[in-house]
Amino acid sequence: xxxxxxxxxxxxxxxxxxxxxxxxxxxxxxxxxxxxxxxxxxxxxxxxxxxxxxxxxxxxxxxxxxxxxxxxxxxxxxxxxxxxxxxxxxxxxxxxxxxxxxxxxxxxxxxxxxxxxxxxxxxxxxxxxxxxxxxxxxxxxxxxxxxxxxxxxxxxxxxxxxxxxxxxxxxxxxxxxxxxxxxxxxxxxxxxxxxxxxxxxxxxxxxxxxxxxxxxxxxxxxxxxxxxxxxxxxxxxxxxxxxxxxxxxxxxxxxxxxxxxxxxxxxxxxxxxxxxxxxxxxxxxxxxxxxxxxxxxxxxxxxxxxxxxxxxxxxxxxxx
Amino acid sequence: xxxxxxxxxxxxxxxxxxxxxxxxxxxxxxxxxxxxxxxxxxxxxxxxxxxxxxxxxxxxxxxxxxxxxxxxxxxxxxxxxxxxxxxxxxxxxxxxxxxxxxxxxxxxxxxxxxxxxxxxxxxxxxxxxxxxxxxxxxxxxxxxxxxxxxxxxxxxxxxxxxxxxxxxxxxxxxxxxxxxxxxxxxxxxxxxxxxxxxxxxxxxxxxxxxxxxxxxxxxxxxxxxxxxxxxxxxxxxxxxxxxxxxxxxxxxxxxxxxxxxxxxxxxxxxxxxxxxxxxxxxxxxxxxxxxxxxxxxxxxxxxxxxxxxxxxx
Numbered sequence: 001x002x003x004x005x006x007x008x009x010x011x012x013x014x015x016x017x018x019x020x021x022x023x024x025x026x027x028x029x030x031x032x033x034x035x036x037x038x039x040x041x042x043x044x045x046x047x048x049x050x051x052x053x054x055x056x057x058x059x060x061x062x063x064x065x066x067x068x069x070x071x072x073x074x075x076x077x078x079x080x081x082x083x084x085x086x087x088x089x090x091x092x093x094x095x096x097x098x099x100x101x102x103x104x105x106x107x108x109x110x111x112x113x114x115x116x117x118x119x120x121x122x123x124x125x126x127x128x129x130x131x132x133x134x135x136x137x138x139x140x141x142x143x144x145x146x147x148x149x150x151x152x153x154x155x156x157x158x159x160x161x162x163x164x165x166x167x168x169x170x171x172x173x174x175x176x177x178x179x180x181x182x183x184x185x186x187x188x189x190x191x192x193x194x195x196x197x198x199x200x201x202x203x204x205x206x207x208x209x210x211x212x213x214x215x216x217x218x219x220x221x222x223x224x225x226x227x228x229x230x231x232x233x234x235x236x237x238x239x240x241x242x243x244x245x246x247x248x249x250x251x252x253x254x255x256x257x258x259x260x261x262x263x264x265x266x267x268x269x270x271x272x273x274x275x276x277x278x279x280x281x282x283x284x285x286x287x288x289x290x291x292x293x294x295x296x297x298x299x300x301x302x303x304x305x306x307x308x309x310x311x312x313x314x315x316x317x318x319x320x
Numbered sequence: 321x322x323x324x325x326x327x328x329x330x331x332x333x334x335x336x337x338x339x340x341x342x343x344x345x346x347x348x349x350x351x352x353x354x355x356x357x358x359x360x361x362x363x364x365x366x367x368x369x370x371x372x373x374x375x376x377x378x379x380x381x382x383x384x385x386x387x388x389x390x391x392x393x394x395x396x397x398x399x400x401x402x403x404x405x406x407x408x409x410x411x412x413x414x415x416x417x418x419x420x421x422x423x424x425x426x427x428x429x430x431x432x433x434x435x436x437x438x439x440x441x442x443x444x445x446x447x448x449x450x451x452x453x454x455x456x457x458x459x460x461x462x463x464x465x466x467x468x469x470x471x472x473x474x475x476x477x478x479x480x481x482x483x484x485x486x487x488x489x490x491x492x493x494x495x496x497x498x499x500x501x502x503x504x505x506x507x508x509x510x511x512x513x514x515x516x517x518x519x520x521x522x523x524x525x526x527x528x529x530x531x532x533x534x535x536x537x538x539x540x541x542x543x544x545x546x547x548x549x550x551x552x553x554x555x556x557x558x559x560x561x562x563x564x565x566x567x568x569x570x571x572x573x574x575x576x577x578x579x580x581x582x583x584x585x586x587x588x589x590x591x592x593x594x595x596x597x598x599x600x601x602x603x604x605x606x607x608x609x610x611x612x613x614x615x616x617x618x619x620x621x622x623x624x625x626x627x628x629x630x631x632x633x
Contacts, residue, residue, distance in 0.1 A: 020467040028483050145559040148600045151586060155593050253472030257563055272567060275482055287479045291470045
């Protein structure tokens with residue numbers, strides 16, 4: 001299958017999945033018995049008000065029509081109205097998205113920047129000190145969900161050592177302050193991934209290092225470091241890209257909690273506050289944006305992985 | 321064992337039903353004993369088995385073992401550190417942390433185990449339908465799993481919980497839904513490879529119905545890896561439950577889940593770090609236990625999978 005055809009098929013599948021995700025989210029509060037307006041305003045609300053809000057939310061037409069309307073609106077960037085403050089959900093979500101993305105990307109970045117070199121280091125001496133240390137640390141951290149790691153970091157660095165701030169995202173317009181506030185949340189999010197990526201890179205490196213081309217490079221007298229980092233790592237790191245794409249979802253799920261415990265603005269805090277007031281359109285919009293992010297990340301990771309690793313036959317491992 | 325091994329259904333002959341009854345077989349008890357013995361051959365497997373058994377005992381006999389009631393308030397002893405009276409200290413209402421964590425074990429197990437079990441059963445059904453029937457069924461199953469897997473498990477569970485409201489039963493439902501796609505996907509892949517076997521071909525030649533082949537012949541051959549997944553998914557389900565309860569979406573106070581203990585402890589983290597510390601420890605021990613148990617189980621049930629680690633969903 002040619003690359004173009006593969007790309008086309010992959011993009012179309014992703015689009016179909018986005019459509020189904022939208023239909024699913026749109027149908028959620030309609031399929032459940034009880035009506036969203038009643039559970040917001042209570043059973044004794046003014047009937048005129050209920051009628052007005054039902055119309056505003058587009059609830060006075062048939063269910064398939066509502067779902068269709070939701071999808072059409074969503075593609076036009078309209079995710080409904082926050083019926084408590086009358087703000088547009090899309091603008092609220094977009095406003096908060098940047099904080100979550102900064103957190104997620106710095107978490108992932110940190111994981112890659114620390115995890116990959118650690119993995120290479122461990123592979124240079126399997127069974128050595130670094131190797132064993134990584135094994136132990138990664139097992140102990142992987143066992144805890146990120147929000148618990150975050151709580152423990154707060155305990156160590158804020159309660160006992162008074163070293164780093166743990167509340168908020170820093171004063172706007174002060175990059176140094178923002179960065180200081182980002183340290184603990186990003187570390188909490190990335191710790192599990194550092195160990196995971198290190199172990200992945202380690203095992204891939206060990207495999208690649210036994211291959212013929214590495215032996216040839218050694219035989220040609222090319223410097224060890226160059227063989228390691230330039231020749232071997234390139235092939236050993238390709239699967240990391242795939243893992244990152246798949247992992248973004250888990251990471252975003254973790255980020256939601258990290259935001260809540262570090263009291264940072266972002267999609268997590270937005271959804272958390274919305275849950276307290278049973279403000280479903282916001283929860284719906286947040287889930288939709290996160291799902292779309294995950295779908296896009298998976299698509300990009302799939303495509304990058306196949307471009308990086310030419311050994312994979314296109315279409316064969318696409319999974320569809 | 322050797323005879324039994326030679327006549328296992330995946331030997332490609334497909335005459336399992338005819339042959340085995342005439343062969344000398346180890347008794348059920350002997351087989352169980354040897355399986356338990358293999359679980360305990362490695363230190364990791366032993367530790368994992370002990371932890372899992374301990375958690376089950378705590379979950380079942382919790383009320384007998386806990387020194388206090390989980391909701392007994394003692395205003396004279398709030399936010400205490402560990403002492404002889406309260407081994408792990410108390411929370412902001414003076415409730416005994418050890419007792420709350422023990423009762424919490426019961427809730428964690430009562431939510432995570434059924435949730436993952438439901439996910440396995442329904443995932444297996446979807447996987448069988450998609451993998452064996454193929455065609456439009458398969459496309460539907462793949463699209464469905466793709467759709468649900470584009471939500472992080474916790475987000476899907478959270479969104480569903482907002483709609484259907486939180487209760488213990490609903491927690492089980494939403495966690496089952498969140499974990500289902502993984503089982504559907506895994507069983508579909510297993511079915512696709514299992515249906516290449518000659519015994520399936522033989523069954524078809526003998527005129528067995530598709531339902532019979534799926535239920536009697538393919539399912540028994542693919543459940544082992546699914547059970548391993550199940551053991552390793554229980555800690556993830558516990559983490560999701562704890563997360564939801566931490567956000568106030570799960571177990572209602574005063575009932576103690578490890579998540580509510582964490583969230584209570586978080587609100588008084590500056591005065592009394594104990595709650596957060598001990599609840600995290602409980603989560604970590606349970607996770608390590610189930611992972612090690614799962615790995616040992618994998619080595620016993622399916623040695624071919626050795627080295628395949630699935631430590632992150």
